[in-house]
Amino acid sequence: QVQLKESGPGLVAPSQSLSITCTISGFSLTSYGVHWVRQPPGKGLEWLVVIWSDGSTTYNSALKSRLSISKDNSKSQVFLKMNSLQTDDTAMYYCARHLNAMDYWGQGTSVTVSS
Amino acid sequence: DIQMTQTTSSLSASLGDRVTISCSASQGISNYLNWYQQKPDGTVKLLIYYTSSLHSGVPSRFSGSGSGTDYSLTISNLEPEDIATYYCQQYSKLPYTFGGGTKLEIK
Numbered sequence: 001q002v003q004l005k006e007s008g009p010g011l012v013a014p015s016q017s018l019s020i021t022c023t024i025s026g027f028s029l030t031s032y033g034v035h036w037v038r039q040p041p042g043k044g045l046e047w048l049v050v051i052w053s054d055g056s057t058t059y060n061s062a063l064k065s066r067l068s069i070s071k072d073n074s075k076s077q078v079f080l081k082m083n084s085l086q087t088d089d090t091a092m093y094y095c096a097r098h099l100n101a102m103d104y105w106g107q108g109t110s111v112t113v114s115s
Numbered sequence: 116d117i118q119m120t121q122t123t124s125s126l127s128a129s130l131g132d133r134v135t136i137s138c139s140a141s142q143g144i145s146n147y148l149n150w151y152q153q154k155p156d157g158t159v160k161l162l163i164y165y166t167s168s169l170h171s172g173v174p175s176r177f178s179g180s181g182s183g184t185d186y187s188l189t190i191s192n193l194e195p196e197d198i199a200t201y202y203c204q205q206y207s208k209l210p211y212t213f214g215g216g217t218k219l220e221i222k
Binding site: 035044045046047058060061062092094097100101102103104105107108 | 149160164168171215216
């Protein structure tokens with residue numbers, strides 16, 4: 001079955017960078033795109049970026065200067081890197097597969113920005 | 116950016132009720148509208164894509180409709196497992212944007 005699982009450091013110091021990984025199973029990254037979406041505590045969902053099956057990318061322009069997405073098809077992993085983190089980047093970060101919509105989501109990985 | 120507005124942030128209904136959740140876009144989005152359900156534990160699931168297409172495995176009591184700037188999600192015969200927050204999301208223009216969510220509670 002389709003599964004996505006996010007993993008990350010949990011705690012990041014202000015001004016530092018964040019690297020999180022989405023490990024997928026049950027489908028191939030060569031056939032589907034993968035999105036990253038985040039949700040600050042008690043708030044709504046914010047779309048960040050998508051990497052398509054061909055490796056092309058589409059970023060939320062508001063965050064593009066701080067974001068980088070990549071993938072390793074052979075390892076079934078998608079990587080998100082965000083630079084210069086601030087406290088308002090504290091959020092649950094989700095990855096989601098793309099088919100017509102964000103059709104399957106991971107459970108999310110919590111990221112807290114704090115010194 | 117296209118702003119998605121869910122004017123009802125919380126809604127209370129009884130089991131068996133028919134519930135409608137509304138979503139409005141700041142400009143026409145040509146039916147490029149999806150609905151998601153987020154359970155209290157954070158789990159997110161796709162319910163409806165392209166305004167009215169039911170995602171695989173989603174119960175038929177969920178349905179979607181709308182056009183132009185105004186869209187809605189209807190749950191007929193509300194069940195206990197429908198307790199969740201519901202989000203609309205447009206994909207007409209980048210960046211993809213979500214509504215603020217409607218939290219559904221049992222009366």
